């Protein structure tokens with residue numbers, strides 16, 4: 001039996017980590033911690049877990065094998081490092097860290113301690129994205145030339161447990177806004193789907209609309225538009241936004257030499273391929289998880305399978321690191337207004 005601890009008992013822990021761990025027979029939620037002690041106690045009572053009064057107490061429980069880190073972004077790296085050094089396997093939510101140096105240190109510490117460090121990049125695990133990767137690898141649309149990927153919704157105040165008074169809007173807790181929340185997913189996804197790394201970025205990020213409850217603007221970006229150049233000459237764009245007050249968007253379109261592949265872009269089919277000869281291929285495999293519609297993410301299954309087998313998971317720190325390099329390069333580009341090459345990094 002794999003005993004798991006949860007650090008941070010907010011929305012993602014309650015909607016994804018806790019229920020998905022408890023669906024498995026080979027693991028149990030053994031301990032929880034949250035600085036909001038009432039929240040920790042309520043969570044513990046549902047899952048029959050021990051309540052810890054500090055992260056340190058939880059991380060030093062002798063019979064605890066693994067932890068999920070589900071806190072505000074700035075705590076991801078320090079807690080992950082503490083956990084790995086305390087001998088625990090770690091599933092850390094995205095964004096992996098708030099600086100490239102943190103992400104490198106996390107990856108190196110996982111290798112050194114020989115523990116699993118997986119990042120919560122659930123987009124890699126959807127049936128549609130897995131099938132799309134298989135089809136792209138089999139040259140279903142020929143050579144990929146360009147892409148558009150987008151992820152937008154009405155903002156974290158409509159998601160997080162603390163609603164308007166959330167940490168996402170506070171740079172000292174989140175470090176990045178829509179880019180860190182949504183952009184990390186699509187940056188990682190496009191590299192995963194194409195099998196190519198981002199080599200250069202140009203980005204524009206701004207705070208266009210979001211206000212704190214007192215009417216002052218939030219201190220992180222609420223919109224980011226990025227142009228990516230990938231190995232092999234692929235170019236494409238990523239748009240992420242917290243100010244989409246219509247239907248949530250979470251789609252990717254890839255344009256190849258032999259056709260076009262649309263992912264989560266059609267009301268009835270999760271993959272549509274428009275072949276160059278005007279024929280079409282359709283797949284309905286799943287629906288993308290939205291803030292209001294959560295389905296099994298596959299993340300927890302992959303984490304527990306990795307812990308049991310000792311095999312590196314699909315969204316290991318090592319696999320996600322290059323996407324984080326591109327994310328931080330976008331932040332540099334948005335500051336300077338210039339292209340940033342990742343070849344020099």
Ligand SMILES: NC(=O)c1ccc[n+]([C@@H]2O[C@H](COP(=O)([O-])OP(=O)(O)OC[C@H]3O[C@@H](n4cnc5c(N)ncnc54)[C@H](O)[C@@H]3O)[C@@H](O)[C@H]2O)c1
Nearest residue numbers: 008009010011012034070071072073075093094120160161
């Ligand atoms: N993979 C995904 O698709 C996805 C979706 C949503 C959120 N997330 C990530 O999950 C993390 C948590 O987001 P959320 O939406 O659950 O936020 P949330 O505000 O709903 O919950 C965060 C919880 O962490 C607790 N917390 C804050 N500081 C802590 C600390 N130092 N130690 C322990 N607990 C602490 C808070 O009290 C709160 O209960 C974020 O990093 C976010 O980016 C990932």
